[in-house]
Amino acid sequence: MQAPLYTFRNLAHVYRGTSVLSIDRLELSKGGVIGVIGPNGSGKSTFLRIAGFVEKPTVGEVLFNGKAAGPFAPDVRNRVTLLPQEPFLMRRTVQKNIAYGLQIRKADSHLSERVKEALAYVGLNGKDLVQRPSYALSGGEAQRVALAARLILKPEVLLLDEPTANVDAVSAQLIQSAALKAQRDWGATLIIASHDWQWLYEVSDTVLHLFKGRIFGTGRENIVFGPWESAAEKSWCKTLDDGQILRVPPPPAADATAVIEELRVLGSGSPPTGASTICTITGIISRLALEKTSGEVRASALAANLPLTVVLPQAQIRGQSLFPGRRVRLAYDWTRLRWI
Amino acid sequence: MDFLLQGLLKAIELLTTGDPETFSAVYATLIVSAYSLAATLAMGLPLGFCLGYFDFRFKKQVRVVVDTLLSLPTVFIGLVVYAFFTSRGPLGEWGLLFTLPGIAVGLTILGLPIVIALGATAVESMDRQLRVTLISLGANRRQLFLSTLWEARHGIIAGALTAFGRVMTEVGIAMMVGGNIKWQTRTITTAIALETNKGEFAMGIALGLLLLCISFAVNISVSFLRKRD
Numbered sequence: 001m002q003a004p005l006y007t008f009r010n011l012a013h014v015y016r017g018t019s020v021l022s023i024d025r026l027e028l029s030k031g032g033v034i035g036v037i038g039p040n041g042s043g044k045s046t047f048l049r050i051a052g053f054v055e056k057p058t059v060g061e062v063l064f065n066g067k068a069a070g071p072f073a074p075d076v077r078n079r080v081t082l083l084p085q086e087p088f089l090m091r092r093t094v095q096k097n098i099a100y101g102l103q104i105r106k107a108d109s110h111l112s113e114r115v116k117e118a119l120a121y122v123g124l125n126g127k128d129l130v131q132r133p134s135y136a137l138s139g140g141e142a143q144r145v146a147l148a149a150r151l152i153l154k155p156e157v158l159l160l161d162e163p164t165a166n167v168d169a170v171s172a173q174l175i176q177s178a179a180l181k182a183q184r185d186w187g188a189t190l191i192i193a194s195h196d197w198q199w200l201y202e203v204s205d206t207v208l209h210l211f212k213g214r215i216f217g218t219g220r221e222n223i224v225f226g227p228w229e230s231a232a233e234k235s236w237c238k239t240l241d242d243g244q245i246l247r248v249p250p251p252p253a254a255d256a257t258a259v260i261e262e263l264r265v266l267g268s269g270s271p272p273t274g275a276s277t278i279c280t281i282t283g284i285i286s287r288l289a290l291e292k293t294s295g296e297v298r299a300s301a302l303a304a305n306l307p308l309t310v311v312l313p314q315a316q317i318r319g320q321s322l323f324p325g326r327r328v329r330l331a332y333d334w335t336r337l338r339w340i
Numbered sequence: 341m342d343f344l345l346q347g348l349l350k351a352i353e354l355l356t357t358g359d360p361e362t363f364s365a366v367y368a369t370l371i372v373s374a375y376s377l378a379a380t381l382a383m384g385l386p387l388g389f390c391l392g393y394f395d396f397r398f399k400k401q402v403r404v405v406v407d408t409l410l411s412l413p414t415v416f417i418g419l420v421v422y423a424f425f426t427s428r429g430p431l432g433e434w435g436l437l438f439t440l441p442g443i444a445v446g447l448t449i450l451g452l453p454i455v456i457a458l459g460a461t462a463v464e465s466m467d468r469q470l471r472v473t474l475i476s477l478g479a480n481r482r483q484l485f486l487s488t489l490w491e492a493r494h495g496i497i498a499g500a501l502t503a504f505g506r507v508m509t510e511v512g513i514a515m516m517v518g519g520n521i522k523w524q525t526r527t528i529t530t531a532i533a534l535e536t537n538k539g540e541f542a543m544g545i546a547l548g549l550l551l552l553c554i555s556f557a558v559n560i561s562v563s564f565l566r567k568r569d
Contacts, residue, residue, distance in 0.1 A: 088469035
């Protein structure tokens with residue numbers, strides 16, 4: 001039986017006394033696209049640095065194709081590459097930056113052609129760009145050159161940390177399509193952390209949801225942060241900016257974080273059943289994204305400034321005309337809410 | 341003012357006629373500077389890299405010590421090196437006292453903290469993403485070290501130049517450890533000090549002009565290399 005591409009075992013990473021990542025066991029298969037989502041500070045970048053073998057976890061081990069591996073390990077050094085969130089280009093020309101990885105591997109035959117090919121992958125014109133110093137590039141160009149420096153290596157695993165966070169729309173589109181082309185052309189496994197979860201859900205075969213350094217649920221859950229206020233009938237609540245009230249059971253602490261797992265969209269005019277335990281709020285559909293694996297649609301809704309997500313069958317989207325801009329009633333059973 | 345003008349004219353004569361005594365001091369200066377700079381860079385670059393690159397226990401304290409050594413008095417270094425190299429000293433049998441290699445040892449002690457401190461600062465000021473980038477592009481430990489040094493080259497060259505300037509213009513160590521022996525260990529700076537005391541301004545000015553020329557030549561070479569970069 002083929003070993004998984006990655007196995008993370010009893011992994012924990014501590015930074016300045018604070019635990020930033022903790023994974024008991026996780027296996028990732030070869031090929032395809034693995035999306036990593038989570039709020040800021042959830043451990044996405046740490047996870048990618050450890051999976052990219054540029055950082056060693058504080059404790060635990062990472063197996064690559066069944067063998068323990070770490071930074072500088074010969075088995076992974078030339079097969080896995082990470083594009084960090086803030087691209088760094090060395091004080092050299094574009095040509096030398098892109099060729100660096102091949103030169104240190106002493107695989108520098110037909111270098112100029114390969115550099116131009118890599119630049120074309122990310123939608124840049126090699127002829128105009130190769131001799132330009134790295135400091136003369138725009139932010140979008142620098143990110144694309146940094147990606148080209150990875151693609152020229154034809155890595156087995158390409159890890160991208162927020163690849164489109166700091167670039168213009170055109171660069172973002174070119175970066176996204178270049179990464180997916182790499183996956184198609186030589187079967188690279190892509191592991192991508194991005195805030196653009198709409199795109200991530202569309203292209204990912206697997207989505208990992210990180211929260212406070214832990215793999216958390218399926219990404220379908222809605223996380224609502226405190227503070228909470230005590231209300232009548234053994235319930236607590238949070239008042240949204242527009243005056244709507246989110247009802248919750250008594251929290252373990254006033255600033256605890258709630259997880260709403262079963263959020264529904266109510267049909268127009270249908271009152272909720274079991275009204276005493278059902279909390280309804282009104283929101284506006286803001287985005288729709290088709291999940292690659294399930295074929296269902298992830299609908300984003302904004303209730304005041306609170307972003308919520310609900311996964312619906314395509315038929316319900318069509319039947320209720322749940323398109324962006326549509327006002328909807330969302331409901332959840334507040335007694336079944338859980339705390340983390 | 342006449343004596344200055346006469347000194348300048350005489351200096352030009354000494355330089356253009358290739359006065360052996362003058363050029364003997366120049367030769368001694370270049371030899372001790374080259375030896376000490378080579379030793380300083382060979383030891384100082386790896387140490388400066390480690391100090392700037394790695395986080396370790398007592399790093400701040402080590403940094404304070406290195407920074408303090410930047411202002412080490414040259415006569416004190418001369419005294420310590422003299423004490424070690426004198427015939428009664430622990431390294432007396434090496435026979436380095438009153439020799440050019442002996443002066444180079446003292447000058448290395450002078451230049452080492454400069455290269456370590458400025459090298460560490462240059463490496464520290466590198467973008468933290470450099471390490472991630474180099475490792476993710478497949479660099480091994482040696483390639484990581486060399487590429488980081490290359491990226492920090494401008495700061496490191498500035499440190500080497502500062503050390504070179506300090507070493508070449510030093511008097512106390514050369515005087516105490518070298519003994520200012522004519523034709524043997526007399527350097528440009530000790531010769532200037534001696535000739536000025538004797539009222540021989542011409543040779544002092546000639547040597548001073550040569551010192552300036554050497555400094556200019558080194559700086560212009562470095563600027564040229566930077567531009568090519």
